[in-house]
Amino acid sequence: MKRPRSEIPLSAASRSPPSLPHTPPQRLLKPHNCKATSQISSKKHKNSILKVAAAAGKTTHLATWAPLDLTQSELSLPLTFPTGQTFRWKQTGPLQYTGTLGPHLISLKHHNQNGDVYYRIHRTPSESAAKSALLDFLNIDISLTDIWAEFSASDSRFAELARHLKGARVLRQDPLECLIQFLCSSNNNIARITKMVDFISSSGEHLGSVGGFEFHEFPSLERLAMATEQELREAGFGYRAKYVTGTVDALQLKPGGGAEWLASLRKLDLQVVIDALCTLPGVGPKVAACIALFSLDQHHAIPVDTHVWQIATRYLLPELAGARLTPKLCGQVANAFVSKYGKYAGWAQTLLFIAELPAQKTILPSQFATNKEIKPAVEKDSEVDDEQIHSSQDLSWQARSLEDDLSWHLNR
């Protein structure tokens, strides 16, 4: 269930009215995709970067897709956005994802032929700021090709998986946004986490609608503080309601401000960062590692969950097979990953984790199936090229609800 919700507002004061999921979004310009065959009127095509003043007057729309100078090997959108790092980006088309970075509303999409990544700014107060926010968010200075080559040199299984799952990148998210998202993630499932994150986000400034989804800037700490525990419980947060309010309160007490306090963790050592995060209510070792890895430049943080535990006992620490996942053993697992993969161990863990996801298993050669549930339905030989991977990923898109599919086509 990934449809945008029309929720009860956190606070009636600063909200746009709930969206109607079936109402096609208003657009100033018709969108077009970036494939070579797309028909574009020659007039519009002249100015490849056509700017149109928005209704507000302060913001601008970038009418076209522009290349990001990134190959699919450096960034695969389907392997990066819907795989548990963020619950804020929505699939708004085949091989297309949309989300917000601060006040910027941006879509990313793979070129239909060569797979290169293109971006489109739907709304921003400053296009140059949007572009740099995007590059920062994508951790653009880190070469996936380079670090994966090192992982592959020391781990043949990683090398094999990497051939089939190219472009699984670690994002560099806003720390507060990341923290609140993973507060919602504890002992929870993706669908409900997404619903909860959408609810929180809906109190942020409305930035526009793409593909039937409404997008909001992530709310500031001050705005988050307006939500009471009871409101969150009524919105379905369960016991995580007090995690959110408690953490928001704790952050507001930090000298200099909670956002600054979180940002300051980026320069510190991993263990210090983990310990600091774990002082916040609802943040334990797993959630802290997620925040550290996905937003605080702690590239060797290892979020140890049940999946990673399976990986570790199977390939890294076979002597622990059968043991239960306890906090102490979590530390051992993390250490084992760092020993094997080095200072970017978290990036290695990310790929190994993705390979465990059911959605990816179906596109991996059967040799990677675990002894657990081998569905002989999908029988692929070991020569799976990029083309087949793409078609499989498109299949997963088609497997979404008819409602989603119809909605997307309507909104084109």
Added chain:
DNA sequence: CGGTAACCTGGGAT
């Protein structure tokens, strides 16, 4: 200090 039982909720399995 290490091991266990509650904790909210909802969808899928039994």
Added chain:
DNA sequence: AATCCCAGGTTAC
């Protein structure tokens, strides 16, 4: 149909 189980855990005994 009723119940159990699980979902990228954390907290309190």
